[in-house]
Amino acid sequence: LDPSFNAFLLKISNQLSEEQLNNMKFLCRDTIGKRDMEQIKTGIGLFQILTERRKLGTDDMGLLRELLTQIQRYDLVDKVKYFETFQMSTVNQPDTKENAKLDIATDVIADNLGRNWRKLGRKLGLTDVKLESISKRHPTELDRTVIELLREWRKNRGAEARIEDLIKALRDCEFNLTADKSYFRPQSHGDLGKRCLATSKTPWRSMSGRTV
Known part of the structure; x- marks a missing residue:
């Protein structure tokens, strides 16, 4: 892990009282199990187990925020x-x-993609090893899994990440309905809707059902 991330977790751990740590352990009981829960004596011990079980990382701090909010x-x-x-x-x-x-597209895709996320991940160029790692972080939460997938893709692409490439990957996977929703929702951002309409492979239907 990034040394700066470890240092940050240590600072958080040092600011937790014993009661607060016990409350966090209780909230995580289904994740860490009774045996490990009894052995945890510090916040950093809890964070280490959550990291090992892929519930906490530099690119996934949602659970930590939730725990701190609860206490x-x-x-x-x-x-x-x-x-x-x-x-x-x-x-x-x-x-x-x-x-x-x-x-915006990330939110739409997370709401609509479901169990087909691996197919999209491969089309976006992520390795099976990376996809397996993503799946272990949120095994029962498909929307969060999709968000992690798209976050990894955007991180890999850096400044070259483009909405057009994402939509093309969706269409190549034949997820045309999700592609349409992702394409047309961001019309408030300049002329994106017009460009998407011009390049869409499938016709768009108006509210009346007429093809436009």
């Missing part, structure tokens, strides 16, 4: 959010407008 340590929640923002700012990214389009 009402909102000051630490803010620190986690700041760390996440800092991590993202160090990654080469597309411009703000393109990022906004990709953010």
